[in-house]
Amino acid sequence: MDTEAYTALIEQCFPHLTIRTARPISEGWDSFVLEINNKLIFRFPRRADVEEQLTREMRLLPPLARTLSTPIPHFDYIWHGNNSQPLPFVGYRKIDGVPLDNIRITSAHDSTLAASLATFLSELHSFPIAQAIQLGVPGHTQAQWRQRYQHLYQEVERLVLPQLNEPARNKVRRLWETFLDDEANFEFQPAFIHQDLGCEHILCDPTGGALAGIIDWGDATIGDPALDFVGLLHCRD
Template sequence: MNKPWLAEHAISPEHAAELIGHQFPELAPVTTRLIGEGWDNMAYMINDKYIFRFPRRKVAVELIENEIRLLPFVQDKVKLQIPVLQFIGEPSDAYPWPFAGYAYLAGRESCDAHLSHDNLCRNAPILAEFLKTLHSIPIAEAEHLGVTYDKRDRVLPSTRLPMINTNLAAINALDLYDIAVFADYVKGLEHLTFEARTTLTHGDMHMRHLLVDDSDTICGIIDWGDAELGHPAVDLSIVHSFLPREAHSDFLSIYGDIDENTWELARMRALYSCSMMAVYAYDIKHQSVLQEALRGLDFVAEGLL
């Protein structure tokens, strides 16, 4: 199985400190602490005050440039915290790609909080309000910033179905989950149609990009590199992957009506996302992400009953 999360260029703490100190001497002396490593970026806490993100794959360069353009625009339009851009690092002989520094956002990834069933349900209205606001931003304003349209067919069934089958086969081989529960559903995806819709989307809504505070309440949304003009089902997949079925009505009461095709495309995207995250987490030995990815599969399965 292809592993798109493997790094092409890893940045050590020493290298990060050197790059930051050279381009931003006002931050010297620079202290660094690795706080996260995802598919696309390595994140360091700098001087206990800022978060600097460095692309670890070439494909992530476009994503961080996209985030640099978009964040100031979205900042005042949503109620939840999002990263506040403070520093833009330029490519150099020492490091070939741009990088960025942000004010530290308080909170922890929801996958590390292991939210209870009740707390997940309690967060449904918060997610709904956030996505309703984001999806209501005029497309023309996003286009003016240079936000691009979906180029990866993120909820196109003919593109995602082979990926889902590959992920589920890997999960089965690793004995991580009883995938038989999805057999009829996956077979039916061959007949799922795609009806185009367009909104400004975050593009990568999952448990690692939701920050929660000490009361287990969602307080921030991070990692905006995948934001694009695309189908709202890309973001709405979080309803199927993160919320118990009993919380769906609370979500919909605030977000508003969702047509059947969008709802089903979102469910498909949730199965893709959770299955991919499970394989990824197992490979890098990230237990909390694996646990939450498997719980996400439970939620998807629950919704099929």
């Protein structure tokens, strides 16, 4: 499907919405994203597993928003799918702000962004685990978290290592095995995490550097809170 097809789908499912402009802003592996009328964002899942994630977001985001001081999407348009239009999708009012990977935060604004991110992460990781699981968020103990990485390493061995030369294969093996063999890497207090907190999902005020919003919650899970800091490291590159 292309922009015209997705726009037509919105018009069919929400005939009261007058569409004046439609602009694709993301065509990633998981979702196709349209900006409508310069003020609405519509997300369309590309795969069945992403449809499941989106359904979970529908349940999760309203109670989560009540615990966060940072804006997150509020789905004003929800299409669950039916026999004639089976694809579920959502729309929400665009959150003011620019993705962190699209702007350069000056050193003068570093402290402002750092403080607002610290507040957000503290609130996020304090969201009750029991409530998250009740809302359908996957849960992981430390042992399950380790098994997850062991499975990922098996996939790396099967799919990636055969494509590398011997020195590169040995380096990758050492990195993975060192990580998996270190008990300290799996000694953490499980928390509710975003799990995909990259620069593209962090919206900022380009003038003052303050955090404006966090988007794309489909990968949210219970796991190691340190993972939510990994993407921030790449934001400095």
